[in-house]
Amino acid sequence: MQNDLQTPEEIRQHIWKELGRASRDRHHAWRTPVLATAADNGLVNARTVVLRDVDAALRTLxxxxxSRSPKVSEIGKQQAGLFVFWSSRLSWQVRARVTLSIQTSGPEVDAYWQQVSQSAGARDYMAQTAPGTVCAGAANTAGADTGTPHFAVMKAQVTEMDWLELGRGGHRRARILADGWEWLMP
Ligand SMILES: Cc1cc2nc3c(=O)[nH]c(=O)nc-3n(C[C@H](O)[C@H](O)[C@H](O)COP(=O)(O)O)c2cc1C
Known part of the structure; x- marks a missing residue:
């Protein structure tokens, strides 16, 4: 709990500071948020992801x-998404409403791939078989690496945040927009 933060503007700045930290610190609770999106047929989908980069000035995650994962084609049809972050250290939940886009080529993708390709994580994007493909056994049967990366960068433009702070003396909640804010009943 951050009782020294009194105004939503202070809170907004602190949220972005913590998001930036989370993108650099693998132990930060906000490193692995849940991202919810709309699936086909009116269903919803949600999954854990790793927060890789944050731009507070542009409000992007x-x-x-x-690039072959089901979420990529889902986002092609419906760009609306919602990240859910929870930190017990901060006692903060942030629900960030976002507009999602996917990039598979271009200088930015090349720069990120440059970083990833040096790490063991590169294998995650080079399996022969697409994520979610039905397979015969429970073992990892993704097959040998193809040598071709199926690497995609998912960018999320934050349009609105719902911030909730749990406190022993009472909870606080605010809706934080790009150019304004309002307190909400917790
Ligand atoms: C801790 C953790 C971190 C994950 N990070 C990512 C990630 O950064 N990107 C990703 O596409 N999937 C990540 N996954 C896997 C997803 O949760 C999900 O299973 C996979 O992306 C398929 O999702 P989809 O079927 O909705 O496309 C992660 C899973 C866990 C448990």
């Missing part, structure tokens, strides 16, 4: 994914 970056996640890496396999």
């Amino acid at each position: 970056v996640v890496f994914t396999d």
Whole structure:
């Protein structure tokens, strides 16, 4: 709990500071948010992802994914998404409403791939078989690496945040927009 933060503007700045930290610190609770999106047929989908990069000035979040994963085609049809972050250290939940886009080529993707390709994580984007493919056994049967990366950068433009702070003396909640805010009943 951050009782020294009194105004939503202070809170907004602190949220972005923590998001930036989370993108650099693998132990930060906000490193692995849940991202919910709309699936086909009116269903919803949600999954854990790793927060890879954050731009507080542009209000963007970056996640890496396999370009063949179901979420990529889902986002092609419906760009609305929602990240859910919870930190027990902060006692903060942030629900960030976002507009999602996928990039598979271009200088930005090349720069991120440059980083990833040096790491063991590169294998995640080079499996022969697409994520979610039905397979015969429970073992990892993704097959040998193809040598071809199926690397995609998912960019999320934050449009609105719902911030909730749990406190022993009472909870606080605010809706934080790009150019304004309002207190909400917790
Ligand atoms: C801790 C953790 C981190 C994950 N990070 C990512 C990630 O950064 N990108 C990603 O595409 N999938 C990530 N996954 C896998 C997803 O949760 C999901 O299973 C996979 O992307 C398929 O999702 P989809 O079927 O909705 O496309 C992660 C899973 C866990 C448990």
